[in-house]
C-alpha cells in the first residue's frame with residue numbers, strides 16, 4: 001500500500017454517469033479502498049436572497065473540509081466470506097455502524113450480518129475527516145463507501161469469471177455467492193484470496209442505481225442489538241486493560257476550581273484498596289482496587305481548593321451579562337399602520353451528560369501513551385493528549401470505543417486527557433470514571449442563551465422578522481473550529497470575517513418562512529463555562545423561540561397555526577411533513593380544557609421535520625405523585641414526520657426521531673441546571689430531570705417520508721428542534737400563556753441540594769429494602 | 773477483608789473483599805461481570821438493575837456483607853438461564869422492537885422490565901400504563917416508547 005502516496009491525481013467523480021475512481025490494494029486477500037473525499041455532489045452558487053443554509057450548510061462545510069486530504073477508507077474481504085470495514089467515525093447509539101454495514105451489503109451483495117464494521121483508531125492523516133458531529137456521518141461517507149464496495153464486487157466477479165470459466169456479464173452475485181450461467185457457483189470466501197491484487201491500482205467503477213437497491217431503505221435492526229440486550233456490548237469501563245485499576249477524582253466545590261494542597265494524603269493512601277493519590281489540575285485523583293473504594297477515598301480526602309472560574313455567579317448574574325451583550329434590533333422602515341410583536345426567550349444551562357459517565361482508560365509510559373475512550377474527534381484528542389503528557393503525537397495511540405451516548409459530550413476529550421495526565425503522574429495505567437455528581441457539576445453544559453424576536457405584520461402579511469440570539473460562549477475546540485479556519489476561502493461570500501460561532505450559526509440557522517426582511521444574528525459572551533453543543537448546536541433554542549412567535553403571528557392575523565405555516569413556508573418538503581403530522585395527528589380535534597395540541601416544523605441537515613404533540617396540563621396530571629420525580633404537564637401523544645432525503649435505515653431513523661422527541665420534551669418542560677454561588681446544584685438524575693418513563697408520550701408515531709433524493713441527509717440531531725418547539729407551542733395553547741423561559745419548571749427547585757464537600761454522595765446501603 | 777459467598781447466575785462464588793464494598797463493584801471490578809452498568813452509584817439511574825432471589829434490586833446500593841450464601845443474584849448475563857433458553861422472552865421482545873440505541877441502559881431496563889411484569893402477574897393483573905410509568909430506569913437516548921412496546925410484548929410471552 002506504500003505506493004498510494006505517489007498515485008496520479010484522478011478525475012473528480014462524474015455524477016451524471018455515476019462513475020467513480022477507487023483502488024484495488026495490493027495484498028494477499030482482496031482489499032479495496034476509496035477516497036473519503038469523494039463526498040457530496042457540488043453545491044450551488046449563492047444567490048443573495050435565500051438564506052445561506054438552504055444552499056451551503058454546516059454539513060457542506062464538513063464535507064468540503066474532507067476534500068483536500070487524500071483519505072483512504074478500506075474494505076477487506078476475508079477468507080470466511082465476510083467483509084470488514086473500519087469506520088472513521090464514532091458509534092454512540094445513533095446507528096451508523098448498522099447503516100454503514102447496510103451500504104456495504106448493498107453494493108457487495110452480501111447479507112448485512114456478514115459485514116463487520118468497527119471503529120477506526122485516531123488516523124491523523126485524515127485531518128478534519130474523523131469528526132463525528134453535525135449529523136454528517138452518512139452524508140459524507142455514503143459515496144466513498146459505496147465506491148469501495150463496488151470495486152470489491154467487481155474484483156470478485158472478475159475472479160469468479162476465471163474460476164467458473166465464464167465471463168463477468170453472465171454472472172450474478174447474491175448473498176455472497178457468485179453463480180455462472182451453468183448454475184455452478186463460487187463463494188466470496190473462496191474468492192477472497194483469488195481476487196486479491198498483487199499491486200495497488202486505480203480502477204473506475206459505476207455505482208448501482210437507486211432503483212436496484214434491496215438493502216438500503218429497508219428497515220434493519222441494529223447490528224449490535226444482540227450484544228446490547230445480553231450485556232455483552234463492551235463500553236470503555238468494561239475493558240480489561242492490564243493494570244488499569246479504577247480511578248476517580250475528588251473535584252473542587254466550585255466550577256473549575258483546582259487543588260492547592262491535600263491535607264490527609266497519607267491517611268487516604270492507607271485506606272482499603274487505595275494504591276495512589278495524586279493531585280492533577282482538575283482535582284485529586286485516587287486509584288484503588290474497586291470503584292467503590294475510590295468513592296470512599298474521594299469522600300475522605302481533605303483538600304484545600306483554589307477558587308473556580310465563576311465564583312459568586314448565579315443564573316441571574318449570567319443572564320444579566322447576556323442581556324447586556326445582545327445585539328440591538330434594528331427594524332427597517334415599515335408602514336405606519338404595521339403592528340409590532342416582540343418577545344424575549346431565555347434558555348437555561350443544560351447538562352449534556354450521557355448515561356455512561358465521562359470515562360477513559362490510559363496507559364502512559366515514558367516513551368509511549370495508549371488511551372481508550374469514546375471519542376468523536378480522536379485526532380484532536382491525540383494532539384491534546386500528546387501535549388498534556390509531553391510526547392510526540394506519533395507516540396500516542398488513541399483507540400475509539402463505542403460510547404454509551406454522546407449528545408455532543410464525546411466531541412470533547414476531557415476524560416481522555418485527564419486520564420492520561422493521571423496515568424503519567426501515577427506512573428501506572430488507570431481506568432478513569434467520573435462520578436455521576438461530577439457530570440452536571442463540572443462537566444460540559446449546553447450554554448444559557450436568550451433569543452429576542454421582533455416581527456411586524458400588516459394586512460395579514462409578515463413584513464419583517466428579526467432575531468437576536470445571545471449565548472454563553474459555545475466551545476468548538478473539538479475540531480470544528482479548526483475545520484472552519486482551514487476552509488474560510490470556501491465559505492459563501494461574507495462569512496470569512498465572522499468568528500467560529502457566528503459562522504456556525506449562519507451555516508445552520510434557517511428560518512423556513514417567507515417573512516419579508518429576515519435577519520438572524522448571534523452574539524456570544526462569557527467564556528468561563530465548560531460548554532459544548534447538546535444534540536444540535538443552536539437550533540432547538542432558536543427554533544423554539546421562532547415557532548412560539550409563529551403561533552403568535554398566526555393568532556394576531558386570526559389564522560390557524562397549521563394553515564398559517566402552510567401559507568408562509570417556503571419549501572415544499574417542509575410543507576409536506578407538516579401536512580403529514582396534521583393529518584396523522586388529527587390536527588384540530590377537540591380536547592378538554594387544560595389539554596391542547598401544538599405543532600412545529602424545522603428544516604436543517606438537508607431535511608425537514610414536523611412534530612405534532614398533545615399535552616395534558618390539567619392539575620390532576622401536573623401534580624401526579626412520583627417519589628423524587630418531577631411530573632408536571634405530560635405530553636400524551638407525539639407524531640413526528642421526517643424527510644431525511646435518501647434513507648438508509650428507516651428503523652434507525654425512527655429511533656433517532658424518538659430520541660429527539662424525548663430530548664424535546666425534557667428541554668421544554670423539565671431539564672436544566674441551576675447555577676448558584678459559583679456552582680451548579682444538580683448532582684443526580686433525580687436532580688437533573690431528563691425525560692423519564694412517567695413523562696414519555698403514551699402514544700408515539702414516526703412517519704418517514706418517501707424521498708426521491710439520491711443523497712442521504714442527517715438524522716442524529718434532526719428530531720430535537722421541532723419537538724421542543726411543538727411541546728412549547730402546545731403548552732402555550734393549553735395554558736393560554738406563552739412560556740418565555742425554558743424549561744418551564746426552572747423556577748421550582750424540586751430536590752434537596754447535595755453537599756459540595758465531599759463532592760460526591762455516599763453510595764446507599766439500603767438497596768435490599770427497595771426491591772420489586 | 774472478608775470472605776463472601778453467594779450464588780451468582782446459578783453458580784456459587786466466593787470473593788475476598790471488604791464487607792462494605794457495594795455489590796456492583798464486586799460484580800464488575802472483582803468478578804468481571806460487566807452487564808450491570810454504573811450510571812450513578814446512588815440507586816437513581818437503575819443502570820445496574822439485577823435480580824436478587826427473583827426480584828429487581830440495585831447492587832450499587834447493597835453492601836456485599838448483606839448478601840448471604842443462599843442468595844441468588846442474577847445479572848443480565850444469567851437471565852436467559854432462568855427460563856432455560858438462549859434468550860429470555862423479554863430480550864427477544866427487545867430485539868424484535870430494536871429498542872437499544874447506545875445500549876448502555878438496556879441491561880438494566882430489561883432486568884427491571886422482567887421484575888415489573890412478574891410483580892404485576894403475581895398480583896393477577898394485566899400490565900397498565902401506570903405500571904410502566906413506575907419504571908425509573910433512565911434512558912438518556914430516549915428509547916422510552918420502544919421500551920413500553922417491548923415490555924408489553926415481552927409480558928405476553930412470559
Ligand code: FES
Nearest residue numbers: 811812813818832
Ligand atoms: S448505578 Fe445503580 S442505580 Fe445508578
Ligand code: FES
Nearest residue numbers: 874875877912913
Ligand atoms: S440506549 Fe442509550 S441510554 Fe438507553
